[in-house]
Amino acid sequence: MTAWFVIAVPLVIMLFALFMERVEARLRHVAVREDEVEQFLEQARPDEVRALYGHGIGRALELFRLRRLGGRATRTRPRRPRGDRSPSQFG
Known part of the structure; x- marks a missing residue:
């Protein structure tokens, strides 16, 4: 039982650290x-x-x-007004 504990705890800690690194990377891009x-x-x-x-x-x-x-930054695709749709776009 102790051998499983010795093997499992470091693995769980490593997986948790990898998960938290991914979370931190996402937050770094969102942070101001x-x-x-x-x-x-x-x-x-x-x-x-x-x-x-x-x-x-x-x-x-x-x-x-x-x-x-x-x-200088522009949208990639211009938006059309709602009334400017051709019949082929509805179906």
Whole structure:
């Protein structure tokens, strides 16, 4: 029984560490850096502040970054208005 315990505990700890590393990597991409928030609070425009209030810091920082890039980032696929669909798209 003790031999199984000696083998199982290190394996469980290693698996837990690998799992937590994956969780940390995902959180690292989602996290907001402190200097970004400071820059936002110092230089935000009214529409960006409204986005902060209405949608949270993620959307507000996205608008802030787009403005700082000068609008170089564009959507990959333009959206069509709802009424502009051909009959072949309905079926």
